[in-house]
Each structure stands twice: as structure tokens, then as C-alpha cells.
Amino acid sequence: MIARLRGKLEAQGENYVIVNVGGIGFKVRVPTSFLDQLGDVGSPVELFTHLHVRENELALYGCATEDELTLFEQLLTVSGIGPKAALGILSALSPDTLRLAIAQGQVDVLTQVPGIGKKTAQRLVLDLKGKLDLAALMAEAPALTPADAEVIAALTGLGYSVAEAQAALRSL
Incomplete structure (x- = not known):
């Protein structure tokens, strides 16, 4: 299948980009966090x-790194998670x-994602x-405490995105 695209950015929308590769424009749905990097x-x-x-559809979903793509594909293995939810x-x-x-x-952190309820x-x-390969991550990352989850929930309730709330939490 199509594993990677390299070309020029032709256009971008709310949740997609169009990449021109050899004169062909590919519409690729991407995480909104990736749009900020373009x-x-x-x-x-x-x-x-x-x-x-x-x-009835062929859709391309894209990620900035192979690691992120692997995670996207692992999310798709979960019952009830389709590509749009995984992208979200x-x-x-x-x-x-x-x-x-x-x-x-x-679970509290995951439920802050729009469209993800407690059961999901x-x-x-x-x-x-x-x-998931968690050994290296667990060794270097501090524990996410219930207080951290509460801070993220409060900031998202005030209109900040989860990514912005996480960045604010890291800066404390």
C-alpha cells in the first residue's frame, strides 16, 4: 500500500493536507497537532x-513519524476505535x-479526548x-497523578486543548 509520501504541501484544511507528489495531489487526514508543525x-x-x-471509500491517514503511525495502527485494533477516533x-x-x-x-486523561467516553x-x-512498548517510557517519565489529570480536566474545561493543558502542566 502507500506507506509514505514525500512532496510539497499544496493545501491544508482543518484536519487534512494535500501533498503534491509528482504532479498528483494526495489528500491525507492528519492529527491537528501535525498541522501546527507544517x-x-x-x-x-x-x-x-x-x-x-x-x-465506499479509500482514505489516507498520515503521521509525522513512523512511531506515531505505529501507535495509530495499534489504536485501530481496539474495538470501537476507527481511523477518525484514532486521529482524534x-x-x-x-x-x-x-x-x-x-x-x-x-482513564481520566483519555476521557478528555473529544469523543472518548469512560468505557472506550x-x-x-x-x-x-x-x-505498547512502555519500558523506556516508564523509566524516564514521572507518574501521571490524579492531581495531574484533574489539572488537565480543568484546563480543557476552560477551553484549552489537551495538548496545551499538558504543556502547561509540564512547565510547572
């Missing part, structure tokens, strides 16, 4: 992609924060806890 139209861009095939999760949480929340069973968050923890 340069201007015409700048070079590289995406690691997942081609999602459905009965990666838009709201950094890969390390997501892995840490899953490793520590922090519990299913994410249950299904992915044994599948």
Missing part, C-alpha cells in the same frame, strides 16, 4: 501513511502522554496495555 504552502513535507479501505486521540495527546496514560491506567477509555487501557 510550513507554508509549497514547503516540503513527508508523511508516514495508512491507507484505510472501506466499501493523536490530535489531543502526544504519543508519550498516550502511552503513559495507558500504562498507568489513567477503559477498553483502550485493557486492549493496549500489553501491546
Whole structure:
């Protein structure tokens, strides 16, 4: 399938980019966090992609790194998580924060993602806890305490994105 695209940024929308590769424009849905990293139209861009095939649609989903793409594909293995939900999760949480929340069973952090309820968050923890490479992350990352989850919840309640709330928490 299509594993990677390298070309020029032709356009970008709310949750997608169009990458011109050899005169062909590929529309790729991407996490909103990736949109912030992009340069201007015409700048070079590289995406690691997942081609999602459905009965009536072929859709490309892209990530900035292979690691992020692997995490995206692991999210797709969870019952009830489709590509749009997986993209939403990666838009709201950094890969390390997501892995840490899953490793520590922090359902409260996962439920801060729009569209992810308590049951889905519990299913994410249950299904992915044994599948993710967490050893290095757990060794270097501080524990995400209930107070941290409460701070993230309060900031998202005030209108900040989960990523902004995490950045504010790290700066304390």
C-alpha cells in the first residue's frame, strides 16, 4: 500500500493536507497537532501513511513519524476505535502522554479526548496495555497523578486543548 509520501504541501484544511507528489495531489487526514508543525504552502513535507479501505471509500491517514503511525495502527485494533477516533486521540495527546496514560491506567486523561467516553477509555487501557512498548517510557517519565489529570480536566474545561493543558502542566 502507500506507506509514505514525500512532496510539497499544496493545501491544508482543518484536519487534512494535500501533498503534491509528482504532479498528483494526495489528500491525507492528519492529527491537528501535525498541522501546527507544517510550513507554508509549497514547503516540503513527508508523511508516514495508512491507507484505510472501506466499501465506499479509500482514505489516507498520515503521521509525522513512523512511531506515531505505529501507535495509530495499534489504536485501530481496539474495538470501537476507527481511523477518525484514532486521529482524534493523536490530535489531543502526544504519543508519550498516550502511552503513559495507558500504562498507568489513567482513564481520566483519555476521557478528555473529544469523543472518548469512560468505557472506550477503559477498553483502550485493557486492549493496549500489553501491546505498547512502555519500558523506556516508564523509566524516564514521572507518574501521571490524579492531581495531574484533574489539572488537565480543568484546563480543557476552560477551553484549552489537551495538548496545551499538558504543556502547561509540564512547565510547572
